[in-house]
Amino acid sequence: MSSVPTAPLASPVDPSRVEEPPIAAPTSGLRESLHFALRNKKLVFGLSMTSALLLFALIGPWIAQHPPLAYGGHLSLAPTTKNGYWFGTTLLGQDVFSQFVTGLRLAFIVGALGGGIAAIIGMVIGFTAGYRSGFVDEALNMLTNVVLVIPTFALLLVIAAYLQVRGIMMEAVFIGITSWPWAARALRAQTFSLVSRDFVDMARLSGRSSRQIIFKEIAPNMSSYLFMMFILLFGGAILIAATLDFIGLGPSNTISLGMMMQLSVQNAALQLHLWWWFLPPGLAIMALVGSLYVMNVGLDEVFNPKLREL
Amino acid sequence: MGRYFLRKLVIYAATFVVAVTIDWAIPHLMPGNPVLTLVGRIQIRDPRVAQQLYHHYMRAFNLDLPLWKQYWYFWVALFHGDLGTSILEFPTPVTTIIVDAVPYTLALLVPAILLSWYAGNKFGALAARRPVLDNSLLPFGYTLTATPYMWLGILLVWVLAVTWHVFPVGFAYDPTAQRAFSWPFVSNLAYHWFLPFLSLFLVSFGGWAIGMRNMIIYELESDYAHYLEALGAPQRLIRKYAFRNAMLPQITGLALALGAIIGGALVTEIVFSYPGLGYQIYRAITNEDYFVIQGIFLFIIIGVLIANFIVDIVYLIVDPRTRIGMEGGR
Numbered sequence: 001m002s003s004v005p006t007a008p009l010a011s012p013v014d015p016s017r018v019e020e021p022p023i024a025a026p027t028s029g030l031r032e033s034l035h036f037a038l039r040n041k042k043l044v045f046g047l048s049m050t051s052a053l054l055l056f057a058l059i060g061p062w063i064a065q066h067p068p069l070a071y072g073g074h075l076s077l078a079p080t081t082k083n084g085y086w087f088g089t090t091l092l093g094q095d096v097f098s099q100f101v102t103g104l105r106l107a108f109i110v111g112a113l114g115g116g117i118a119a120i121i122g123m124v125i126g127f128t129a130g131y132r133s134g135f136v137d138e139a140l141n142m143l144t145n146v147v148l149v150i151p152t153f154a155l156l157l158v159i160a161a162y163l164q165v166r167g168i169m170m171e172a173v174f175i176g177i178t179s180w181p182w183a184a185r186a187l188r189a190q191t192f193s194l195v196s197r198d199f200v201d202m203a204r205l206s207g208r209s210s211r212q213i214i215f216k217e218i219a220p221n222m223s224s225y226l227f228m229m230f231i232l233l234f235g236g237a238i239l240i241a242a243t244l245d246f247i248g249l250g251p252s253n254t255i256s257l258g259m260m261m262q263l264s265v266q267n268a269a270l271q272l273h274l275w276w277w278f279l280p281p282g283l284a285i286m287a288l289v290g291s292l293y294v295m296n297v298g299l300d301e302v303f304n305p306k307l308r309e310l
Numbered sequence: 311m312g313r314y315f316l317r318k319l320v321i322y323a324a325t326f327v328v329a330v331t332i333d334w335a336i337p338h339l340m341p342g343n344p345v346l347t348l349v350g351r352i353q354i355r356d357p358r359v360a361q362q363l364y365h366h367y368m369r370a371f372n373l374d375l376p377l378w379k380q381y382w383y384f385w386v387a388l389f390h391g392d393l394g395t396s397i398l399e400f401p402t403p404v405t406t407i408i409v410d411a412v413p414y415t416l417a418l419l420v421p422a423i424l425l426s427w428y429a430g431n432k433f434g435a436l437a438a439r440r441p442v443l444d445n446s447l448l449p450f451g452y453t454l455t456a457t458p459y460m461w462l463g464i465l466l467v468w469v470l471a472v473t474w475h476v477f478p479v480g481f482a483y484d485p486t487a488q489r490a491f492s493w494p495f496v497s498n499l500a501y502h503w504f505l506p507f508l509s510l511f512l513v514s515f516g517g518w519a520i521g522m523r524n525m526i527i528y529e530l531e532s533d534y535a536h537y538l539e540a541l542g543a544p545q546r547l548i549r550k551y552a553f554r555n556a557m558l559p560q561i562t563g564l565a566l567a568l569g570a571i572i573g574g575a576l577v578t579e580i581v582f583s584y585p586g587l588g589y590q591i592y593r594a595i596t597n598e599d600y601f602v603i604q605g606i607f608l609f610i611i612i613g614v615l616i617a618n619f620i621v622d623i624v625y626l627i628v629d630p631r632t633r634i635g636m637e638g639g640r
Contacts, residue, residue: 142324148566149325149618153573154610155332161595161603162336182566235456242458246577248595261460265581270468271479278468282461290456297448297524 036302046295053288057108060101068098068255079276088276091267100280103257107238110172114237117176119230122183127214130191144181152178160249168251175237183229194218224303228296235292257281322615329611333604334384394601404605415586419575422510430518435553438526454516459574463509463581477505480583506582525556565621
């Protein structure tokens, strides 16, 4: 197992230093992993934090007392137990709690969808480029490099600015189709190091098709790697979406965590000390993305014995 | 060496062409007509005048020509440094807006990128496999790198500027300050520059520190490190070698992280009303000033390509294997 980057934006995988992935022992591996997983503090912490936030995002909108965009009579209310304004209200009298849980739900949707699309594209391109050498590899490499160099955030800005009506799904799709290159690059290097192994040669000799070899022989040997990659893409998508929403390119007709921050800054919430308006959204993103990253390190330690705490 | 650069140049050229094409194509692919929006904004009562104005703009922006000709003229204009005209500040060319804004963005970005990279690498290397330091750096680093750029900015403004009045809430300098190359004005600029710089620096610092820490741990587990250890080499020497090897992916990472940091700088500027590219793009988006958005996008592309090229050269200097591989092996 080779190094998985901790933060996709800051320290991407360098293909030149990919180590040979060990071949997992089929049956005892799972139990052993579980054994270490339950004892890994980072993994347990990250997983429970993520689950708690997910639960909150699922239940929150059910128990919220007011619709997220409705204007109530109480303006700039500090958090209170009365009227169900648990997180207070905005300058315009909207329920912050309701906005917060709606935004949290959207963050999970963007993360899962955007991260999922990016993972699928990364897998298709990475596996194909790594398995087939020659022209196909060269062409896919070129494509990866071009998308890698383009500042995709700026590209998203231009695309989103021209869309009159923006939806959360569209946002997730756009994030997905622009954030796959580092994953593709890492997977290509991984695939490359597996292709020359004996068991792959055996599969080839026995007449398996390329697709079968990739999905039945190669992919299972990096399933943990794929999972970790998805987690990082998930967290990355949430951060990108929050940044886009903050610039004013968020989905129409709903509210996201990034939009909450944008509106609070626009309405001088900082100068008016309406902290209950601008603190929760950023805190939620930080907690969610941070626990995903910590979970990722924990997983890395579970799957890679070399990294376990001494 | 020539082959290496040729390859890189082909990638950069392809990237540039793709980016310019996308930049040109998006307005044509999207529903809605920017000229209609423009004419609609001027609010003319007489429909005939509106009609004439519409045709005037269609001709002015070459929108009545066949598509391939429009595309060709887009490139011609680009090489003449013509990125169109701002709709919000009507006769001002987009290039002027960009040229005015760029110094502020660069003043934030360049120090933030370089210093956070340097400090993050140093701290990360220091913390790796040192339990006490590691246990404090790791949570701290993860918290920072998971923080949205704008939220850290919001936090800093709220605590340090609005509540404690230690720093100004925003802008590049006091509106009352005399614009001159003098100490009071320069210190005023620095005073306003510090908070946006700090928030950019901190978020990137977390990512670099964690990246380096993990790299060092991998390096310390590699064969050469164990071999040195078996030979009885001092820890300091082993760590030095590990650091040098761990450095290479961090240099590559620098090029790859550029896009994210630029995104961070754009939103940080918005929080601080700092008059750089981010602030301009925000204004353009809220006012549907499309030429400015497209122009800034192109400018960012060119900047990123140049930065990538610099990183390539640095990598070549730092890693002798690339040089030898290119000269001898090939």
